Amino acid sequence: MTDKIKILSTSDLHGYVYPYSYADGKEVDYGLAKLSTLIASLRDENTILIDNGDVLEGSPFTFYHYQKYRDQINPVSEVMKMMNYDFINIGNHDFNYGAKALFDHIETTGSMCLTANILYHGKQLGPDYVIRELCGKRIAFFAVTTQFIPFWEEPQNIEGFEFPDAYETVKRIVAAIKEKERTDYIVCTYHGGFEKDPQNGEPLQEDSGENEGYRMISQIEGVDILIAGHQHATFCGKAFHTAYTEPAFHGSCLSCFTIDTETNEITPELFDCDMAADQRVLDICQERENEVQKWLDTPLGYTPKDLRNSDEYLSRFDKSQLATFINRVQLVVSNADLSGTAIFLRAKGFYHDITMRDVVSTYFFPNTFFVKKITGKILKEYLEKTACFWTAKDGQIIINPLWDFPTPMHHNYDMLDGVEYTIKASAPEGEKILDLTYKGKPVKDEDEFTLIVNSYRVAGSGGYDMIKNAPTVKEIQRDAVEIIGDYIAEEKNIDFEDVHNIRIII
Numbered sequence: 001m002t003d004k005i006k007i008l009s010t011s012d013l014h015g016y017v018y019p020y021s022y023a024d025g026k027e028v029d030y031g032l033a034k035l036s037t038l039i040a041s042l043r044d045e046n047t048i049l050i051d052n053g054d055v056l057e058g059s060p061f062t063f064y065h066y067q068k069y070r071d072q073i074n075p076v077s078e079v080m081k082m083m084n085y086d087f088i089n090i091g092n093h094d095f096n097y098g099a100k101a102l103f104d105h106i107e108t109t110g111s112m113c114l115t116a117n118i119l120y121h122g123k124q125l126g127p128d129y130v131i132r133e134l135c136g137k138r139i140a141f142f143a144v145t146t147q148f149i150p151f152w153e154e155p156q157n158i159e160g161f162e163f164p165d166a167y168e169t170v171k172r173i174v175a176a177i178k179e180k181e182r183t184d185y186i187v188c189t190y191h192g193g194f195e196k197d198p199q200n201g202e203p204l205q206e207d208s209g210e211n212e213g214y215r216m217i218s219q220i221e222g223v224d225i226l227i228a229g230h231q232h233a234t235f236c237g238k239a240f241h242t243a244y245t246e247p248a249f250h251g252s253c254l255s256c257f258t259i260d261t262e263t264n265e266i267t268p269e270l271f272d273c274d275m276a277a278d279q280r281v282l283d284i285c286q287e288r289e290n291e292v293q294k295w296l297d298t299p300l301g302y303t304p305k306d307l308r309n310s311d312e313y314l315s316r317f318d319k320s321q322l323a324t325f326i327n328r329v330q331l332v333v334s335n336a337d338l339s340g341t342a343i344f345l346r347a348k349g350f351y352h353d354i355t356m357r358d359v360v361s362t363y364f365f366p367n368t369f370f371v372k373k374i375t376g377k378i379l380k381e382y383l384e385k386t387a388c389f390w391t392a393k394d395g396q397i398i399i400n401p402l403w404d405f406p407t408p409m410h411h412n413y414d415m416l417d418g419v420e421y422t423i424k425a426s427a428p429e430g431e432k433i434l435d436l437t438y439k440g441k442p443v444k445d446e447d448e449f450t451l452i453v454n455s456y457r458v459a460g461s462g463g464y465d466m467i468k469n470a471p472t473v474k475e476i477q478r479d480a481v482e483i484i485g486d487y488i489a490e491e492k493n494i495d496f497e498d499v500h501n502i503r504i505i506i
Helices: 032-042 060-068 074-085 099-109 166-180 213-219 277-294 321-334 356-360 376-387 482-489
Strands: 004-010 047-051 130-134 137-147 185-191 225-227 234-239 242-247 253-262 266-272 299-308 338-341 349-355 369-375 390-395 395-399 415-417 420-423 433-438 448-454 470-477 502-505
Touching: 004 032, 004 225, 032 074, 032 253, 032 277, 047 060, 047 137, 060 074, 060 277, 060 356, 074 099, 137 166, 137 338, 137 470, 166 213, 185 213, 185 415, 213 225, 225 253, 234 266, 242 266, 266 277, 277 356, 277 420, 299 321, 299 356, 299 482, 321 338, 321 349, 321 369, 321 448, 321 470, 338 376, 349 356, 356 482, 369 376, 369 420, 376 420, 376 433, 376 448
Parallel strands: 004 047, 137 185, 185 225, 225 242, 338 448, 420 502
Antiparallel strands: 004 253, 130 137, 234 242, 253 266, 299 349, 338 415, 369 448, 369 470, 390 395, 420 433
């Protein structure tokens, strides 16, 4: 019988353990409990298990943990310790709760952190590479993470960290392995995705340098396996002599590379997470999960309106009143002139009785808020950028494909309150905004405004450098979920006049 090596990888788990939706309680095929069963069914003595980052943020479970038990060990890390990961990589969202949470996670898992292009006070989190010998074959493993973390993360969470370029790090490490080691295979784990389709080279998004998977496999000779992530997309195949995968998010898929040591053939696969949950995993988290469920069902208030995000296209095309509501909250807490917010993809929204479950199922991310001082010129630049979400094809208004695949970027389409404007979808970039007015008067370049946006936008994320570079008037260092929840609890009855201030035309 031919000996075979298996390399398994999870990525972008985002704190999901239990196999059901926090929004409605329905069973789903994702989460660490089901992954654990799937991994056990594939694992043998010739298997390596790797996690590719973004573990600590993203679910109500982890949000609750870091709100109530910030100084304690995250149960998700304890689950990963039980699952006995060989290696872990670090993702950008693993910094969201600060350095202590990150290092507690690394220590608790007991797994070797391979991340080579993140430095803390000048020292790499992980080695350049490690060698493992399986079935008589020498395999080099190393990991890198997108260097864009400083563009997104709050400064206090990455104090003391440096983020060298991922592509250049891969290039350097592969050259070193070739020079110093006699290896049969080189495996790169990359918390980043593909800027171009690996099969045909067609652009998948704006090539900003955030995702460089295509560049790595097409220009760096010697990477036999590339384990990608970060984009929440699904890829599986071979290109440029490299086998690659990207396993979506929340543990819905497991990456598997099978190496036939007789033929040296590498077979990449993605396995759906559709097995029964591992009771051992559920038991580790059960006590905390019970608390989370009680907290989620806490009643907050009532709205006579329908603020559900029931249609991802129409919620943005017709400016859902859910966006109006979030902007109202931001304006109240800041006293700013203008407010900008996005509706996140798969946000639940509110319908009549509102609980904390509805809030955390609507505003997923641990954002805080900033008030910026902007001019009319900057406001127009901001709106022109967000208007690029829309384009036209065959006489129809559509979402710009570059904003929709492979990573849907609905979180980068902001809707503003405080001004009125028209978006001409068919117009070229930079010429889409028409009829921009403030209190009924056309906005002039020299006009001045205060604008509240979340910390993600203030970091320039999504290409909004004009907001990043604007002067800061005020910081509101409270979590968005806390602010929204408190507002609903204080107001009790959430009712307001609909605001239809954004018009989109062909």
